Amino acid sequence: MAERPLPSKEELRRFIAAAPGKVGKSEISRHFGLSSDQRSALRALLKALQEEGSAMPAGRRGLAAPGRLPEMAVVEVFGTDPDGDPIARPLGWKPAQGEMPIVYMRPERPGQPALAPGERVLARLKNAGRGRYDGTTVKRIGSAPARLLGLYEEGRIKPVDRRHKAEWEVPAGSAGGAEHGELVLAEPLPGKPMGLRPARIVERLGRMGEPRSVSLLCIHVHGIPHGMPDAALAEAEAARGAPPEGREDLRAIPLVTIDGEDARDFDDAVWAEPTSGGWRLLVAIADVAHYVRPGSALDREAWLRGNSVYFPDRVVPMLPEALSNGWCSLKPGEDRGCLFTEITIDAAGTKTGHRFGRGIMRSAARLTYEGFESGEDPAGTRGALLGAYQALQAARDRRGTLDLDLPERRVVLDPAGQVLSVEPRSRLAAHRLIEEFMVAANVCAAEELERLGQPCMYRVHDRPSDEKLEGLRSFLATFDISLPPGDRVRPADFAGVLERVRGTPEERLVNETLLRGQSQAAYAPDNIGHFGLALPRYAHFTSPIRRYADLLVHRALIRGLRLGPDGLAEEEAARFPDTGEHITATERRAAAAERDAIERYLAAYMAHRIGDVFPAHISGVTRFGLFVTVEANGAAGIVPLASLPDDRWLQDLPRHALAGQRTGLRFALGQAVEVRLAEAVPRTGGLVFHLMQGLPPPKPRGARRR
Template identity: 45%
Template sequence: MTDLPSKAQIRDWIAQHPQETTKREIAKAFGIKGAARIDLKRMLKELEAEGVVLKSRKTFRDPETLPPVSVMQALAPDASGDLYLKPMEWHGQGAEPRILFQPRDGDPALAEGDRLLARLTATPGEEQDYTARMIRRIAQAAGSVVGIYRKEAEGGRILPVEKGSSRDWLVPAGAENGARDGELVEAEPAGPKGRMGLPKARITARLGDPSAPRAVSLIAIHEHGIPDRFPAEVIDEAERMKPVGLKGREDLRHLPLVTIDPTDARDRDDAVLAIPDDDPDNPGGFVLWVAIADVAAYVKPQSDLDREARKRGNSTYFPDRVVPMLPDALSGDLCSLHEAVPRAVIAVRMVIEAEGRKRTHDFHRGLMESRASLPYEEVQRAMDGEVSDRLGPLMETVIRPLYAAYGALTRAREARQPLELDLPERQIVLDEAGEVTSVDFKERLDAHRLIEEFMVLANVCAAETLIAKKTPLLFRVHEEPDPEKLDALRETAQASGLTLAKGQVLQTSHLNRLLKQAEGKDEQELINLSTLRAMTQAYYNPENFGHFGLALRNYAHFTSPIRRYSDLIVHRALIRAHGWGEDGLSEVDVEMLDATAKQISDTERRSMVAERDTTDRYLAAYLSSHVGTEIGGRVSGISRAGAFVKLDGTGADALVPMRAIGDEYFHYDRDSQTLIGGDSGRVIGLGARVLVRLDEAAPISGGLIATLLEVEGDAMAGARTRRPGKPPKRAKGRAAHAGRAKERKVRRRRQ
């Protein structure tokens, strides 16, 4: 008779041989044959009932271990940039095991929430319990759903607020999370499709009344996954901070530095000063100071504050709120350069010539004290002759020298020829209740341009210093436009009677000449928008590819560390390069530079989209009272869906669907970016002056739908009499054939 092993022996063998756990393999290991297999089966059942082993299909394993091949979910990278995985099934009594993912060349990049099938290797004695290699990715992370909940007999539905989304989500009974009918909710996908093929969702958060004015930005925050609450440990760390003193710093409090910001600014991270240079070798030159809040003194590498700041990447700005990168204890207090308060800074001293060319520069880690916190408008009024009482004593020593230095920098800018787009920035004005009272366009003052020029030069200095000192950093990169986009811009220019040179290395001066040609003409806004669309998206990178738009070879963001993580990295690099302390760029920071560059480039784009969506929703709310009225505008885009029209007064973009363009069918010509009438051969192109009737304005989604009434003063047949949503008649027979012939004729004429 075969001797049976004890239960302890079976358990130990399973734990030591996780890849050989079928009943046959266990029997073979212990030499169990014949009728003894029945006893082995009984023992395995007893072990399973006792919870000592876990049966999965035909295999047995220790519940305190994981099978060699398991389904995992990716977690967010840790402070060192390492990616850990979470087992989708863990039945052990102890802590969930730590699983380090080890990617191989060719593996797809994993994001938080992605699921994968992975092969595990136990690593006893190591910091992690297992290492994992990818077999295949099973599913990418499903995004959250934000929408309006509609209660039904059993469960309900979610109507997504995302513009262009036509798919509802089913909420099964029990997955409502207490949501009430009509509430704004956030949900996550939950299982296979339900009735009518609709996907299922589980409500995870109730966001309140969707019609409340301040719900607009809340929708964007949740829709785009922007973190808007700081963890308790991050708040605690920020509130424990004390002001940095003079020790180890240069005393710069004698310098009459001032901050110039928007009237409602909460954080002030840059201060400026200009002094006429008394060096006889630099006649008409200036010594410029730009002092930037020393955030690195408070946000140390791999701290809770640092991890949260890197996760957010940047602050996000909405008309009614700011989602900051740093807690208010830092962003609004210790790191903010408030008037008459000593504040830690990293400052750059720059010497420029009368024509604005930089001669020298050097960096200082110091302590400053702002002489005044000034709004742009007050400074500009003072230079225009309306001097306030507090600015009077500063005019000759501070304000006028700043403008004189700005004049010199302007001359250098004109010689450099950065891209000079003229696109006014919209400003949504809200009342105390959060309702839109007006849509204005921000006035561009010399006071704004002055600060921008000082900041650009300081950013150049930061990049040049770190390159010279061979210190790793993050560059702000803006590559040249794609040739195809340039060709599209060239065609738009030609259709407007303008020219963009071809067959030479593109420079910003060429684009500026095009913009100058359009200045003062009806096509000015169109050409500016088309030029902007031809540009590539700026991003962050440890490698330097230059900044095309600014016409600069070396450029890094240094001047806004309160609201951009990239600038904090550059500050740490400067601290490391100068040997100013232990809070400089760490080796972990250096190892993570590539990952950090991608992370903060992504969060920047996320914020831009969220801010744009919020503006669209506020504009739709503002225009909802104008539904049925006729509004002028210009065609700003053409697609298969129809024409996009930028409306006068607000700059809002309304979609004119194909069904709402005249009393005939229009065909989309991708090459010429035009719509061509099937009957008339009428051509509607970019920049065309139009009159539309606003048919729909949806504040929840931000969508605007309109009907085209006139193009360049010519009425569209049947547009005013047709009901919204009713399609035009289809051309038939000879009329359709004639329409196609005219279309071909128009195309030949445009070639």
């Protein structure tokens, strides 16, 4: 019988790529019916595939598709998922192998100690699709040297994380060229029985106090991915404008973007017109799904980041700048692909219908919140936009949403990166207008996906837990305010509480206490509604440039409405539960990093005002002291218990207060106080204050000590 011909390179590539793990020459020979005499020719063919990068070595004699991990590999733990389970990466991964896979290490046998960041294990791996693997530990190998981030001064490293107190010593020859005052990354060296622990500097990050040093520090402290892989950058650079074919032409409609003055990417545009019974709205969103396809390098990096992170001096974007500030930015006068929803509402703001489509648009104007507020109207749509907003706001008021009045802060920097001021961020009608249009579009997206029977990545917000509700009831009872019993509490009940205390001395205290009593919002494929917005279903649709959740909603709509071949893939739909947990964690990580940056900028700003006295209010009460927030700029710090007047201080948990048994002094959450700044540490963002109440007045500056 004649020998079967050798497979072509393309046939071999397809076979190796389809295999769940590694394959050897025996499996290939059996599949293609090759004889032993053809082994030599097959070996040469497989070697050629390896040389051109179409196959990678796996194990002693196996092969796998590029980027594919073998069934057994050494991995290193580098973090945890939202459930606390370890996340690992393959050891020794090279950029030539493609995008680095992520390994989710599943729990070991009960009673085994958990894997910690830096630990290395031999793991059995199971491919879970899209560069992700499930791993189980076969053998623990050891730990990689943990890295520490700090400020290098006089042969020592001072940690920048306020939770870490101990300094490290840098032996001679281990400074790596670092200079005094530089931020550095270091690895521990074998320790000494006594004295400071030694460390070796492995990376210099710039001088503390230089422009961008604060945000760079926060990026490293919080583990924010910030270096964009070459493959993702190449895909973004190769992008071109979305073709108009197959899209609805919206270019004649004067859609406008309304953003902050410093915004660089514009991913949503709005338009409205009156109808006989209400309003017709159009919300158009950048068509990111056209450029970021499932399984691409751009998609893997966007999933890993989960969202963009915003600092006062820079943005760490979810997508490369060629997309986020380029083809996915709805710049005025330029054609852009979009997904849109057309919404009709009646005069009372109740939705009467909606439809979704894929379009081509051309923004008529780029407006700022301040400009719109002052009357700018280059597209002639301001009146209709305001009319539609007022109707939507009326519907929101009827729902009774939870609208806590907690001002945000804006850090203003000079060209050298120094803090000029820290100001409350203005809250204009234009901000609320865009919010209401986006909320309306997000509700429509969730409803449409349910109608289509498609998976949806909901934005969910649970009601407060029973424990927190009981705490809130006890607190509000001190003001003779009650909440409905059991689980019958609705957002409108909290809105009523806020309205009752509006304009009273207790207003801030009640606002802050209600905020502490709420659950955190999250992403999940299982809908429990959005308590704060008083909505039964809600999804994020309006910011796919900066949030991965929105991109998934776009893909699901594209698949369900058959708007193109780049819709949601089955395997990514199957991973919605894991993805929801992951992007919830990245969102909270980003919020922590952004908050940390503002605190460090504030500490640097306040460091020049040691000894000054500020009006403030108590923003936290603990058994070891008070937290206070300065009214003028939002700087927050601690008042140590030891700095309070000598007394026996008891914590009153229901009333969020500290009470002195002998002095009769009482300090409660929200209380107005005067504080003197005692210490400011820009390196950690820490501020220490002393209360003026109950203390002798400070000596004038320059007074002689006796």
